[in-house]
Amino acid sequence: MHHYLIKRLAFLVLTIVAASALAFVLLHAVPGGSAETIARHTLVGLEDEVSEQMITEVSDQYDLVDPLWQQYLNWVYRAVRYGDLGTSFVYHEPVTRLLTLALPPTLILAATSMLIVIVAGISLGIYSAVRENRAGDLIVRCATVFSISFPSFWIALMLMLVFSLTLNWLPVTGYGTPAHLVLPALALALHPTAVVVRIVRTSMLETLGQPYITFAVAKGLSFGQIVWNHAVKNALIPVTTVLGVYFGHLLAGAVIIENIFAWPGIGHLLVDGVFSHDIPIVTSCIVVIVTMFLVVNLSVDLLYRIIDPRISYE
Amino acid sequence: MSEPLTTIPPVWKPKAEQTAETSSGRWRREIRRRPGFQIGLVLLGLLVAAAICAPLIAPYNPGTTNLKEKNQGPSSAHPWGTDYLGRDLFSRTLYGAQTSLLIAFMTVGIAFAVGTTVGCMAAYYGGIVDEGLSRCVDLFLAFPGIIFSLALLGLIGAGVLNMVLALALSQWATYARLMRGQVLSVKNMDYVLSARTGGLPDRLIMVRHLVPNAIMPVLILATLDIGHVILATAGLSFLGLGIPPGIPEWGAMIGAGKEFIRMAPLNVIVPGLAITGVVLLFNILGEGLREILDTREEQVIPL
Numbered sequence: 001m002h003h004y005l006i007k008r009l010a011f012l013v014l015t016i017v018a019a020s021a022l023a024f025v026l027l028h029a030v031p032g033g034s035a036e037t038i039a040r041h042t043l044v045g046l047e048d049e050v051s052e053q054m055i056t057e058v059s060d061q062y063d064l065v066d067p068l069w070q071q072y073l074n075w076v077y078r079a080v081r082y083g084d085l086g087t088s089f090v091y092h093e094p095v096t097r098l099l100t101l102a103l104p105p106t107l108i109l110a111a112t113s114m115l116i117v118i119v120a121g122i123s124l125g126i127y128s129a130v131r132e133n134r135a136g137d138l139i140v141r142c143a144t145v146f147s148i149s150f151p152s153f154w155i156a157l158m159l160m161l162v163f164s165l166t167l168n169w170l171p172v173t174g175y176g177t178p179a180h181l182v183l184p185a186l187a188l189a190l191h192p193t194a195v196v197v198r199i200v201r202t203s204m205l206e207t208l209g210q211p212y213i214t215f216a217v218a219k220g221l222s223f224g225q226i227v228w229n230h231a232v233k234n235a236l237i238p239v240t241t242v243l244g245v246y247f248g249h250l251l252a253g254a255v256i257i258e259n260i261f262a263w264p265g266i267g268h269l270l271v272d273g274v275f276s277h278d279i280p281i282v283t284s285c286i287v288v289i290v291t292m293f294l295v296v297n298l299s300v301d302l303l304y305r306i307i308d309p310r311i312s313y314e
Numbered sequence: 315m316s317e318p319l320t321t322i323p324p325v326w327k328p329k330a331e332q333t334a335e336t337s338s339g340r341w342r343r344e345i346r347r348r349p350g351f352q353i354g355l356v357l358l359g360l361l362v363a364a365a366i367c368a369p370l371i372a373p374y375n376p377g378t379t380n381l382k383e384k385n386q387g388p389s390s391a392h393p394w395g396t397d398y399l400g401r402d403l404f405s406r407t408l409y410g411a412q413t414s415l416l417i418a419f420m421t422v423g424i425a426f427a428v429g430t431t432v433g434c435m436a437a438y439y440g441g442i443v444d445e446g447l448s449r450c451v452d453l454f455l456a457f458p459g460i461i462f463s464l465a466l467l468g469l470i471g472a473g474v475l476n477m478v479l480a481l482a483l484s485q486w487a488t489y490a491r492l493m494r495g496q497v498l499s500v501k502n503m504d505y506v507l508s509a510r511t512g513g514l515p516d517r518l519i520m521v522r523h524l525v526p527n528a529i530m531p532v533l534i535l536a537t538l539d540i541g542h543v544i545l546a547t548a549g550l551s552f553l554g555l556g557i558p559p560g561i562p563e564w565g566a567m568i569g570a571g572k573e574f575i576r577m578a579p580l581n582v583i584v585p586g587l588a589i590t591g592v593v594l595l596f597n598i599l600g601e602g603l604r605e606i607l608d609t610r611e612e613q614v615i616p617l
Contacts, residue, residue: 019456030469149594154586252459274468282465293458
C-alpha cells in the first residue's frame with residue numbers, strides 16, 4: 001500500500017513537472033511569446049512599431065533574456081521556494097494572487113456540475129437499465145445520443161435565451177448567488193452526464209446478467225431488493241474510474257462556459273490571458289488545471305481500490 | 315491514471331466458423347442488416363458533396379453584407395434568415411461545413427497517422443523505446459480536453475493550419491495509447507513470429523502484419539473522434555480563436571451572433587443546429603461501425 005502510494009505520488013509530481021516544462025517551453029517558444037509581441041500588447045498598440053529599446057526593457061523586466069531552459073528553471077525555483085508564479089504582464093499583479101481569486105469560483109462550478117453528473121447520470125443510467133428496451137429506456141438513450149452531439153456552449157446560450165432572456169427566471173451572467181450557478185452548471189454537466197448514463201446502463205445490464213443475480217431471483221427476493229442490494233453496488237464500481245476522467249473534461253469545458261456566463265474562474269482568466277498574450281497567466285493556469293486533473297484522477301484510483309478490495313496494489 | 319478519452323471499442327477477432335466467409339462478405343452482410351447505418355452513410359455522402367459543391371448550391375456569396383436586410387427571419391429570399399450583417403445564413407452555414415469538415419478530417423488524419431506510428435513502434439520494439447514513447451504519451455494525456463490547444467492557438471495566431479496542428483497535438487496521444495495496446499495483443503501471434511523467423515524486415519512486419527490486424531478499433535475511435543474534433547473546433551472558434559475573420563465557420567458564427575441573440579436568435583440557432591446535426595451523424599456512424607465489428611468477444615484494454 002505505502003509502496004504503491006509513494007510510487008503514484010512520485011509519478012504525479014514528475015508528470016506535473018514535465019507538463020509544466022512542456023507548457024512553459026512551447027508557449028514561450030512560439031512567435032506570440034516573443035518580447036516583441038509582449039511589448040506590442042502591453043506598451044503600445046497592436047499596429048504600432050516597437051523600438052529596440054522597448055524590447056530590451058520588456059525582456060529585462062519579465063526575465064526573457066536567458067535561454068528558455070534557464071527561464072524555466074528560474075520559474076520553477078521561484079514557484080517552489082517562494083510560491084511565486086511570476087507577475088502578470090497585463091494586471092501587474094502576482095499570478096498567485098489572481099489564481100487564488102479565480103480558483104474558488106471554478107471549484108464551485110466544477111463541483112456543482114460533478115454533483116449533477118453523478119446524481120443524474122447514475123439514477124438515469126439505473127432507470128434505463130431496469131426498463132431495458134421499454135419506452136423510458138428508449139427515451140433516455142435517444143436523449144443521451146443527442147446530448148453528446150450538442151456543443152455545450154450552444155446549449156449554454158440556448159438555456160440563457162429561454163430561462164434568462166425570455167422567461168426572466170434566472171440572471172443572465174455574473175457570479176455570487178446560487179441563481180447565477182444554475183445555468184452554467186447545467187450546461188457544463190450535460191455532456192458528461194450523457195456519457196455516465198451510458199456507462200452506468202451498460203454496467204448495470206452486465207451485472208444483472210450475472211449468475212448471483214439469477215440466484216437472488218431464485219431465492220425469491222423482490223425486484224427492488226435485487227436491484228438496490230445486489231446489482232447497483234457492483235455495477236457502480238467501474239463507473240468511479242470514469243468519473244475522474246470526466247472531471248478533467250469538466251475543467252476543460254468550464255473554460256468556455258465561464259466565458260459565456262462571465263464567471264470569474266480559471267477558465268476566464270486563461271482565455272483573457274491568451275488574448276492579451278499574458279504568458280505567466282496562461283502557463284500558470286494550465287499547470288493548475290493539469291494539477292487538479294491529475295490529483296483528482298489519483299484520488300479516484302485510490303478510492304477505487306478502497307471500495308473494491310478485490311483490486312490489489314501492484 | 316489517465317484513461318483514454320473515448321470508450322475503448324472492443325476488438326473484433328475472426329472466429330473459427332467465419333473462416334469460410336471473406337471479411338468483405340461479412341461486412342456487406344452486417345451493413346445490409348443495419349438500415350440506420352446505411353442512411354448514415356448516404357447522409358455523410360450528401361454532406362461531403364454539399365460541402366464540396368457549396369459554391370454551386372449556395373444562393374448568395376457567404377461574405378456579401380447587406381445591412382438593409384440584417385437580422386431577418388426566414389423568408390423566400392433567405393430560407394434560414396440573415397445574420398447581423400445581412401449575410402445569408404443558409405449560404406454561410408453551407409460554407410461553414412467546408413471549414414468544419416476540412417479541419418476535422420485533417421486533424422483526425424494527422425493525429426491518426428502520428429498516433430498509430432508511435433503506438434506501433436512502442437509496442438513492437440518494447441524496452442527503452444516503449445518506455446520513452448509511452449511516457450511521452452502519458453504526458454500529453456495529462457492535459458485535459460482542449461486547454462493545451464487553446465493556449466497554443468491563442469499565441470501562434472489564427473489560421474486553419476494552426477488550428478489543425480493545435481488540435482492534432484492534443485489528440486494524437488489517445489490514438490498512440492490505443493494502438494500500442496492493440497499491437498501488443500497481436501505481436502506475439504504465431505504468424506508474426508514466423509514472419510520474423512523468416513527474416514522479414516521490421517518495417518514490413520509492421521506494415522503487413524501488425525497494422526492491418528490492430529487498426530480496426532483505432533479506426534472506430536477515429537470515426538467517433540471526428541464529431542469530437544468538430545465540437546472542439548467550434549468551441550475554440552466560438553471564443554474567437556483559430557479561424558481568421560472572413561472564413562465562415564459555425565463556432566465563429568455563434569460567437570459573433572451571440573451579441574444579437576435577443577432580437578435575432580437565428581444567428582445562434584442555425585449554426586448550432588448544423589454542428590449538432592453533423593456531430594450526431596458522425597456519432598451514429600461511429601456507433602454503427604463499433605456494433606458491426608463487435609462480436610461481443612473479450613475487450614482488450616490498453617494500459
